[in-house]
Amino acid sequence: MLAWALWDWGTQPWNTVVTTFVFSVYLVGPSFGSANHTAYVQSVCMTVASVTIALIAPVLGQNTDRTGRTMSTLRVLTWAVALINAALFLIADEPAYLWAGFVMLGLGTVASEVAGSVYNGVLDRVSTPRNVGRVSGLGWGMGYLGGIFALMIIYVGFIAPDVGLFGVTAEHGMAVRTAMLLCGAWTLVFTIPTFLVLRDDPAPRGSRLGVLDSYRALLATIVRLWRHDRRVVWFLLASALFRDGLTGIFTYGGALARNTFGFSAGQVVVFGAAANVIAGVATICSGRLDDRVGPRAVIVGSLVMLVALATTVFVLHSGGSTVFWVLGLALCVFVGPAQAASRSYLARIIPPGSSGEIFGLYATTGRVASPLAPLMFGLCVGLGARLTGAENTQYFGIVGIAVVLAAGLLVLLAKVPKVTAGAARD
Template identity: 60%
Template sequence: MWDWGTQPFNTVITTFVFSVYITGEAFGSTNTTSTALAVSTAVAGLLVALLAPVLGQNSDRSGRTVSHLRVQTLVVALLSAALFVVLPEPGFLWVGLGLLAVGSVVSEIAGVNYNSTIDQVATPRTVGRVSGVGWGMGYLGGIIVLLLIYVLFIQPEVGLFGVTGEDGLDIRVSMLVCGLWIALFTVPAFLVLRDRPRERAPRVGVADSYRLVWASIRALWSSSRHTVYFLMASALFRDGLAGVFAFGAVLAAGTFGLSAADVIVFGAAANIVAGVATMLFGMLDDRLGPKRVILVSLAALVVLGLGIFVFHDGGAVVFWTLGLLMTVFVGPAQAASRSFLARLVPQGKGGEIFGLYATTGRVVSFLSPLAFGVFIALGAAVTGEENTQYWGILGIVLILAAGFAVMLPVKEHGEHRVG
């Protein structure tokens, strides 16, 4: 239910609705707004990289993982609702991107604490299935939110409560709905999850926290080296997966000409496909192992991403066909990555290890936005076209392919020992 409840931030805000709104022509040219989104995404990623391991470690030391998660979830809800103030004017571009970036940071930190609670609801034999169901529930929750705001506010000329598209009111009211959804539907998770009683460790300063994190990394290198290799590999491919989410809907609108309403319909269809696929792949995860699920998913995404670039002149039908096929593999790769690491976490170290998981991902989180922006510029230089946004997909494909290559030599989770 936490996945279901917080999904509007990922599905509605960062992917299919607000990101499309903030990169629309009301805020500036397509290349300008797309590049600005890439910059804000990269800055947010850097902040997560700096904060995640320390805050995760402090949650472990205090024994208040769930309490911290509760507060962080509420902050995400409030920041989502605050996007209501972003009017469709160039002067609000960085206001919207700033709120989006802060929300992304808090959401990622909350995800660290959330992931560390997986051992409360799963065993080593079922963790793949549970992780897959969690991701799948998130996607299905995303469908409901998208359809709700589409039917009530965006599609009608005059929606519920007299809401229209003037001054972007339909999109802005949708942000209020997202905030309310997050606050309401995460409540069941907090009725089940509990802070585990433990002797609290003494508080440490920021500098000492980083020293302890470094000591943990050295210990992990000595005791389970392929776990470190996995963290490095997953950093690359998860950044590529994040790029698919961050820029997919932007490409749909800016390159393939889908309207905001069309993007929402696509998003609903994509979430149905992704939700079902992720749950099914979760069962394969427990049977075949998460590494195979990850590699198959990444290979498919690389091929499909190249297809979108090559056939971009085919219009919306190309994006609908290949884009929906891509959604089959994004969720399984994410869920399998989480289950891979969950099988390796020592008792009482969930926050710290998943903090390292977030950090290693975010240390390179500038790569996807940077590659997206660089390839847009490269496309403009090569072709001379005014709108070369479609070249950005090559940057995402490059990161996914690099993640695939680095993941290949990583040993299965049951073999993570030195030598």
């Protein structure tokens, strides 16, 4: 169980350090060109990456189910992330490196997301029906803590000081570039126990399918699920909605702290660290509740609290930084538990032998819904500008995130049944 959870700890710097706080911010800096140009390149590369993930995650998962080579596939993908992460050291702060940087970022995102879907498919092998919630929560919580721990080492060791560890400075982007080497090594080292302990399935259920046959089999699986077990289909839809809302909380949290609540750049980093620690601890603790009352109850309770807290942040937005410190950190208590319980719910209802394929669909539906939260955030910001005539109405975007969360909650309540905590998987 711990070896499995260490994969989350080891790979989380890609999300926390590379794509959120450090490297992606470095790539859109003025050294690489105008803000519009860097945003355009980022949009093109990450859109291609999203489409690629949606297309390959379920068929790759399907083939790992058939061949039993789950851990071999996960190892290749994971260490590809580590290699790409380290290779980002080559991206100097010059316009000529912009496309190369975002192409590598896109490739790493594909490898990371597809690896995550394969990793999720291993959950039923490292847990039992009685502790699947605790195991899922442990992994997700370890991810939060590992990512922020790596970020703090990098921030204190390389980013914040004028002269960092090993004499590294910000000249030519070396502080950020050297941090990428550390992240690559972090992923490689901390995922070794996962691959030493967990092995491929010794009893494969078939041979690998070709591309066209894989998509035919995937379509047949979706039709079969719709005819015989629609709760899987409805849960994939509901979770795609509320997971996008959950992602939106972290995506826009820093911008809201800075632009609406007056945080300094340093305060944003401190807030981000506190948010991830709270989310990690809350997620680990929520696993026991998941096993006791069932994952659906944890998801519903978390989403209700998130919608209520987001609405309160909107109403009290004029209250200054204290409002966001209190309510923003309160939001973080419920984000991780909803994510971990979502994974454990799906693990409980997946048909035997289909974990890789269904978790691949889980990744695909999440990617299909991923434009929704940014769209709603932007629409609500624009609506706020029309209604108030103010120059800064970013706080209206909070309402857009709450609407996406509420939509997922409504589908969950209407179409997704409870599963008995501790019950055997169907």
